[in-house]
Amino acid sequence: QTLIIAIAEATEIKLKKTQINRSSILKKAEDFYFSNLKSYITTQDLCEELKISQRTLEYIFKDYYQMSPQKYFKNLRLHALHKELQHKDKQGNLSEITQEFGFYHRGQLARDYHKRFGEFPSETFRR
The missing domain is CATH 1.20.5 (Single alpha-helices involved in coiled-coils or other helix-helix interfaces)
Known part of the structure; x- marks a missing residue:
C-alpha cells in the first residue's frame, strides 16, 4: 500500500x-x-x-487546440488579415495586403476567409 x-x-x-x-x-x-x-x-x-x-x-x-501548429498559425494570420482589412486607413490594394500576410493563393484564401468570417476578403476590404 x-x-x-x-x-x-x-x-x-x-x-x-x-x-x-x-x-x-x-x-x-x-x-x-x-x-x-x-x-x-x-x-x-x-x-x-x-x-x-x-x-x-x-x-x-x-x-x-485540437489542430496542428500550421492550422493554428494560419488561423492567426487569417484573423490578423481580417483586422487589417477592416482598418479604415489601409494602405495598398487587396492583393498586396493578402500577400503581406503570406496568402498567395487567392482562391484558397477566399474559401478559408469566407468559412471563417462569412464574407470574402474583397467584401471586407471594400467596407
Whole structure:
C-alpha cells in the first residue's frame, strides 16, 4: 500500500511538471507566431526555435487546440488579415495586403476567409 501511494504521488508530480513544460512550450510557440504574423513560418522553423521535435509540437497543439501548429498559425494570420482589412486607413490594394500576410493563393484564401468570417476578403476590404 505504501508503494502504491509513493508511485501515485511520484506520477502526480511528474504529470504536473509535464503540464507546466507543455504550457511553457505552447506559450513560447504562441509568442513566436505572434512575432512573425507576416512571415512564412514552417513547423520545422518553430521546432528549431523551441528545440523540440515536430511530433512533440504537434502533440501539444492537438492536445490544447485540437489542430496542428500550421492550422493554428494560419488561423492567426487569417484573423490578423481580417483586422487589417477592416482598418479604415489601409494602405495598398487587396492583393498586396493578402500577400503581406503570406496568402498567395487567392482562391484558397477566399474559401478559408469566407468559412471563417462569412464574407470574402474583397467584401471586407471594400467596407
